[in-house]
Amino acid sequence: MKLITNIKLAATIAFTHMRTRLKQTLIATAGVTFGITVFIFMVSFIQGSNDFVQAVAFEQSPHLRLYNEIQTAPANIIDRTHPGNINLVSHVKPKDILLNLKDGPQVVQALQQDPRVAAVSGAVSTQVFYRLGSSSINGTINGIRFEQENALFNLQAKLVEGSFKELATLPNSLVVGVGLARRLNVKTGDRLEVTTDKGNNFSVKVVGIFKTGLTDIDKQQSYASLHTVQRFLEVPVSYITDIKIKLHDMELAPAMLPELQAKYGVHGSDWKQDNSALLEGDALRKMIVYGVAVTILLVAGFGIFNILTMMIYEKMKDIAILKAMGFSDTDIRWIFLVQALMIGITGALMGLVFGFLAAYGISKMPYKSDVMITLDHLPVSFSAVYYVTGFTFGMLTTTLAGYLPSRKAARVDPITILRG
Amino acid sequence: MNLIEVRNINKYFYQPTKMQVLNNVDLDIEKGHFVSITGKSGSGKSTLLYLLSTMDTDFDGSIRINGEEMQGKRNRWLADFRNHHIGFVFQFHYLLPEFTALRNVMLPALKLARYTPAEIEHRAMDLLQLLGVEAQANKRASLLSGGQQQRVAIARALINEPLIIMGDEPTGNLDSQNAAIVFDLFRQLSSERGQTILTVTHDDDFARRSDKVIHLVDGRIAD
Numbered sequence: 001m002k003l004i005t006n007i008k009l010a011a012t013i014a015f016t017h018m019r020t021r022l023k024q025t026l027i028a029t030a031g032v033t034f035g036i037t038v039f040i041f042m043v044s045f046i047q048g049s050n051d052f053v054q055a056v057a058f059e060q061s062p063h064l065r066l067y068n069e070i071q072t073a074p075a076n077i078i079d080r081t082h083p084g085n086i087n088l089v090s091h092v093k094p095k096d097i098l099l100n101l102k103d104g105p106q107v108v109q110a111l112q113q114d115p116r117v118a119a120v121s122g123a124v125s126t127q128v129f130y131r132l133g134s135s136s137i138n139g140t141i142n143g144i145r146f147e148q149e150n151a152l153f154n155l156q157a158k159l160v161e162g163s164f165k166e167l168a169t170l171p172n173s174l175v176v177g178v179g180l181a182r183r184l185n186v187k188t189g190d191r192l193e194v195t196t197d198k199g200n201n202f203s204v205k206v207v208g209i210f211k212t213g214l215t216d217i218d219k220q221q222s223y224a225s226l227h228t229v230q231r232f233l234e235v236p237v238s239y240i241t242d243i244k245i246k247l248h249d250m251e252l253a254p255a256m257l258p259e260l261q262a263k264y265g266v267h268g269s270d271w272k273q274d275n276s277a278l279l280e281g282d283a284l285r286k287m288i289v290y291g292v293a294v295t296i297l298l299v300a301g302f303g304i305f306n307i308l309t310m311m312i313y314e315k316m317k318d319i320a321i322l323k324a325m326g327f328s329d330t331d332i333r334w335i336f337l338v339q340a341l342m343i344g345i346t347g348a349l350m351g352l353v354f355g356f357l358a359a360y361g362i363s364k365m366p367y368k369s370d371v372m373i374t375l376d377h378l379p380v381s382f383s384a385v386y387y388v389t390g391f392t393f394g395m396l397t398t399t400l401a402g403y404l405p406s407r408k409a410a411r412v413d414p415i416t417i418l419r420g
Numbered sequence: 421m422n423l424i425e426v427r428n429i430n431k432y433f434y435q436p437t438k439m440q441v442l443n444n445v446d447l448d449i450e451k452g453h454f455v456s457i458t459g460k461s462g463s464g465k466s467t468l469l470y471l472l473s474t475m476d477t478d479f480d481g482s483i484r485i486n487g488e489e490m491q492g493k494r495n496r497w498l499a500d501f502r503n504h505h506i507g508f509v510f511q512f513h514y515l516l517p518e519f520t521a522l523r524n525v526m527l528p529a530l531k532l533a534r535y536t537p538a539e540i541e542h543r544a545m546d547l548l549q550l551l552g553v554e555a556q557a558n559k560r561a562s563l564l565s566g567g568q569q570q571r572v573a574i575a576r577a578l579i580n581e582p583l584i585i586m587g588d589e590p591t592g593n594l595d596s597q598n599a600a601i602v603f604d605l606f607r608q609l610s611s612e613r614g615q616t617i618l619t620v621t622h623d624d625d626f627a628r629r630s631d632k633v634i635h636l637v638d639g640r641i642a643d
Contacts, residue, residue, distance in 0.1 A: 005533050013527075020518045321514045324475060325528040325576075326503020328496045415470050418510060418588070 010334035013322075018339055021311065025339075028307050029347040031300035032398060036351020036390045037358060039293035043386045044359035045378070046289050050282045052379035056213045057278055058271060062121075062152055062244035063253045066107070066260060066268045068099050104240035107264050111245060116256065118248045121148035122240040124229045129195040130176075130222075132184045139180060139220030141194070143229025152246045155210065155223070162188035162208025167225045175208035179219030196232050204228075297393055300347070301401035304340055308405035312336065312412075320414035329410040336409050340402020341395075348394030352387050423583060423616050424449040424472060429481035431467055431639075441467045442479075443639040449632075451583075454610040454617045456627040459636035466588060468636065469620045473506060473586055474498045486583055503532050507577025509619075511589040514573065515561035521572045522548065522557040529579045540579075547575040551605065567598035574605060578615075585609070587619035591626060603629070 018025045072094045078087045101107060108122040124143035129136045142149075146164045150156055155164060159175070166173055174194075176186070186192055186206050194202045204224070212218055230239055247253055253270035261268050272279065312319070319332055363380035424447070431442040441464045449455050459465040470476045471483060474490050477498070483490040486505060490498070507528075515524045525544040530537065548554040551571040556564055564572065570590065577585050585606075591599035603626055609615040610631070619626075627633050635642045 002533070006531075009527075009530050016518050317514060318516050321510075321516065322527075323499065324473070324502065324508045326499050326501075326506075326531055326580075328499035330496065331499075331531070414475050418475075418514070419466055419470070 006331055007334050007338070010331050011338045014335050014338040014342070017311065017315070017335070018342065021307075024307050024311075025343060028300075028304050028343045029350070031303040032297070032344060032347025032394055033350040033354060035293065035296040035300040035397075036348050036394045037354040038296050039289070039390045039393065040352060040355025040386060041358040041362075042292060043286075043289045043390075044355070044380050044382065045362060046285050047381035047383065047386070048363070048379035050285060051381055054275075054278065054282070057275055059153060060212055060214055060217060061271050061274050063247045063250045063271050064245040064257060064260065064268060065270075065274070066101060066243040066245070066264065066266045067241060068097065068101060069267045070094050070097060070099075099241050100235070100239045101241065101243060101264070101266055103238075103264075104243065105238055108240075108243060111243070116247055116249070116252060117245055119148070119151035119246040121145065121152050121244045122226075123149065123242045123244065124226060124233065124235075124240050125242055126229060126233055127197055128232070130180065130184060131193040131195060132186065135184070136195070137180070137183055137220070139222065141174070141229055141232070142221065142223050143226040144223055145226055146223075149223070149244075152244055158210045158212050160209045160211050162206070164208060164223070166207040167223065167228075170205065170207060172202055172204045172224075172228055173207040174204045174222045174224050175210055176206055176222040177218035177220065178209050178211040179215060180222060181206070181209045183219060194232065198234070200232065200234070202232055293390075293393065297397040301397040304343055304398055304401040305405060308336055308340060308402060309408070311339075312405055312409045315409075316412060316417050319409055319412045320417035323412070323414040324418065332412070333406045333410040336406035337399075337402050340398050340406070344395050344398025344402070347398070348391045351394060352390060355390065356382075356387075422448040423451040423486060424618075425482075425484040426472070427482040427484075429468075429471065429479055429483070431464070431471065431476075431479045441639050442471075445481075445639070445641055447634060447641060449616065449618060451616055452610065452614040453631045454606060455619070455632045455634065456630040457618070457620045457634045457636065458622065458624075458627045461622070463636040464639040465620045465636045468634075469586060469588055469618070472618065473508065474502055503528060504580060505583040507580065507582040507585045509570070509573050509577050509585065509587040509590040511592040515564075515569055515576075517560070517562035519561055520558050521553065521561055521564060521568075524561050524572055525576045525579055528576060532580050534580075544575065544579060547578055548572070551575050567594055567601065570594060570598065570602055571605075574602070578609070584616045584618055587617070587621075589621055589623075590619055591621070591623060599623070599626075 072092055076087070076089050076092060078089060104122055108120050111117050111120045121144060125140050127138065128141050129138050146155070146167055150164070160178055162175065164175055167175060181187065184192060188206055188208060190206050191203055192206065194204050210223070226240070227237065230237055233239070247256070250271060254272055257268050257270045322332060359380050359382065362378050365378050366376060367378045368376070426445060426447045429442050429445040430440065433439045433441055445468065457465045457468060467476070471479055472485070474485075477493070481491070488501070493501075515521070516527070519527070522541065522544055525547060526540050529535065529540040529543065535543065545554060545557060548557050551574060553568050553571045553575070556568050556572070561569065561572065591602050594602060606617050606619070607629070610617050621627055
């Protein structure tokens with residue numbers, strides 16, 4: 001109780017000091033406001049861009065992928081037949097294996113029963129040449145069941161013209177990426193030729209064009225029905241090369257991967273491995289934002305430090321007289337700490353408001369990009385976490401900037417001043 | 421009864437070289453007395469006052485005020501003790517310049533928090549009236565004349581009804597007319613209210629008219 005009245009009294013003295021030095025106080029507050037504004041603005045904008053890029057990339061990336069890969073055998077046969085000998089086999093060649101997943105359709109069915117799994121799609125993907133006239137472009141064809149694949153990647157939303165439905169009903173039909181269509185100069189209804197890596201040629205009809213926003217995919221990928229691609233490859237209907245899985249909780253993916261690999265004897269990867277460069281970039285950009293914000297706040301903190309230190313030199317007499325009246329060192333410390341805290345709280349709150357306004361302002365700015373096709377305004381994140389962080393940062397810096405001069409004020413020796 | 425008992429005080433300055441300022445000082449001050457400390461400059465009279473003020477804690481020996489030993493007490497305790505029992509009047513008036521005269525008088529009482537702020541304001545106004553500066557109550561302290569400021573400072577020293585009022589040359593910076601007013605005030609407080617008053621002065625006239633004079637020569641009390 002006594003403590004509270006003491007702090008209250010210190011606060012009224014602090015307010016009188018601040019009122020008589022309104023200009024200095026406002027400049028110090030503006031410094032903090034500016035620091036927090038820049039922090040909120042930058043972190044919102046950068047996080048918004050990160051979120052957008054991630055959303056585009058992750059929409060095309062399943063949480064888990066199961067597939068087979070050509071690999072060199074880890075041990076050779078001669079070691080098994082002559083154990084204990086020193087066996088040298090030079091230049092072991094990788095074994096040619098079938099890239100299909102064993103019992104693929106059964107695995108897909110089993111995974112559909114797993115409660116952690118949101119959607120599963122079995123697919124055949126293969127390298128082909130798209131040929132029209134004299135030009136030939138290489139790329140991949142994904143053989144899919146449209147309903148399954150659509151549940152994972154929301155393909156329907158990416159359709160620019162034509163329809164995915166015809167894939168199932170019309171044999172040898174393709175939905176091609178928008179970049180690929182432009183390169184081949186084809187549109188819905190046109191025909192082109194596809195050559196597989198075994199040298200077989202098929203005439204196919206374009207029934208639709210899609211656009212994901214990721215240039216790498218749009219300029220070389222196409223979708224066909226599972227059966228069509230299986231026919232191109234001359235393989236049975238049980239042949240699938242990829243199982244793509246979407247989970248209810250994507251964070252479970254790294255833990256689930258080894259389990260599935262062991263269970264079904266296949267290779268695989270999760271979304272973190274597939275997008276490791278993107279995720280690393282996010283982390284680095286965030287570090288830059290925090291670095292810049294901390295620097296600005298430190299400068300603002302120095303401003304507060306300077307103003308309070310100067311005020312303490314001006315107020316030496318007042319401090320001495322307050323001490324003679326019976327104000328303790330702690331009371332004196334509070335007088336100056338309260339000033340720093342007031343500057344900090346006001347500056348930080350105003351910074352949050354201005355930061356929000358600036359972020360809101362640019363989120364309304366139209367923005368067109370050839371790379372990010374689905375973007376029409378600048379992407380901005382309005383997560384509350386950054387506002388809490390910004391406020392905490394601001395308070396920490398100003399408290400520290402106020403604490404050091406206030407300690408100095410508390411140590412003023414009244415006698416040297418009162419004796420003149 | 422002795423309000424202040426000083427036993428065997430030694431005090432040294434260490435800057436620029438070690439020097440003894442007070443040498444085995446013993447003294448007693450009775451309650452209700454008006455005491456002057458005199459001496460040439462450098463005789464240690466101000467040093468003695470600031471030791472008694474409890475603001476200077478670096479000394480050998482014993483100072484008892486109102487039965488309490490001052491040696492070895494912590495800053496917060498001493499600040500609280502000053503707040504309760506000691507009022508100061510300085511040569512330079514040392515009001516807080518940004519506050520009104522009334523607010524300056526109220527501050528020590530607000531710190532003490534014995535009364536509500538409304539009562540404190542009422543008591544402060546009474547004191548300003550007693551000292552004849554009630555018209556200046558709501559002016560900022562920096563706008564008052566020297567004599568007015570000193571009277572406000574005396575009101576501030578009185579607000580917590582302290583045991584002792586200490587003055588460091590309280591009339592030293594005033595013209596003779598204002599100095600006479602301030603002296604008469606002290607005299608009146610001492611005789612009518614039984615207020616103990618302890619001042620350092622080099623004004624012989626002032627000293628001669630007090631109850632007791634402590635004369636210091638080279639850090640010793642001269643008889």
